[in-house]
Amino acid sequence: MSLVELKNLTKTFGGLLAVNDVSFSVEEGSIVGLIGPNGAGKTTVFNLITGNYIPDTGEAIFDGKDVVGMQTHRIVNLGIARTFQTIRLFKSLNALENVLSGCHCRMKSGVFASMFRTPAQRAEEKRVLEKAMSELEFVGLKDQWDTQADSLSYGKQRLLEIARALATEPKFIILDEPAGGMNDQETQELIELIKAIRERGITVLLIEHDMSLVMKICEHLIVLEYGAVIAEGDPETIKNDPRVIEAYLGADDDLL
Structure with a gap:
């Protein structure tokens, strides 16, 4: 069953055709890779799914709903989350505070409850704090919950x-x-x-230039060149596709 379906997405910036009639689907529970050379339009496709850009034409269907034109916070509320190629953290806040900012979209307490610290608001605050600590533990950062974000290593x-x-x-x-x-x-x-994320029932779509990672973890790959899909299939099929080798992988066996 498809969780995400992109249908004939096109996006231009001035005279540049960044995404050219892109269509593909992502099956629920899968780990899918979107690959291609620099400038192929991969991040633009991500931005079309998450509402950062609005396509000139096409649809982006998530869980049966077309998210084109939706505000980004509504798309998050539907169940789409993302990270960025250039890290976007609140660098002056600690790790826990950064994760708590992600919990905010699921909080239900209003202004009145927050002002008067009602029992329901206090219970929700406790639940959210436990949730944030749980996510830090999940990614291996529990012991650094109070470390300022910009003091962490780049990988962390x-x-x-x-x-x-x-x-x-x-x-x-x-x-x-x-x-x-x-x-x-x-x-x-x-x-x-990433495997553990999928085991939680979360579907994963990633852009990644580390081809050894992509080949190890992705069950399905979509290859872009000049904003268009040039190949799609399992890793073994993709690494042997002449169009992909010419456009992206080259002849370096280490990439395969």
């Missing part, structure tokens, strides 16, 4: 951004180059983390 900042995304309680998480800046050990730990 990536993990913190994933924890914050998970705190929104998504059905579908989009990871934009999650292994960027990570060493080999951190990358291996990331692979296990």
Whole structure:
């Protein structure tokens, strides 16, 4: 069953055709990779799904609803979360406070309850704090809950951004180059983390240039070039596709 269906998405910026009639689906419970050379339009596709951009044409169907034109906070409330190619954390806040900011979209207490600290509001505050700590533990940052975000290593900042995304309680998480800046050990730990995210019932779509990671973890790959889909299939099919080899993988066996 498809959780996400993109239908004929097109996006131009001035005279640049960034996304060209892109259609593909993401099956519920899967781990799917969106790959391609720099400038292929991968992050633009992510931005079309999450409401950062509005397509010129096409549909982005999530869980049966077209999210095109929806405000980003409504899309988050539906169950879509994401991380970014360039890390976007509240760097002056600690790790726990960053994850708590992700929990905010699921809180129900209004202004009155917050002002007067009603029993329901206090109970919700306790639940949210426990949720945030649980997500930090899930990504391996529980012991650094009070560390300021910009004092964490680059790899751990990536993990913190994933924890914050998970705190929104998504059905579908989009990871934009999650292994960027990570060493080999951190990358291996990331692979296990992504598998664990899927085991929670969350569908994963990622952009990643680390082809060894992509080939190890993704069950299905979509390849973009110049904003258009040029190939789609399982990793074995993709790594042997002549169009993909020419456009992206090249002849370096280490990539495969």
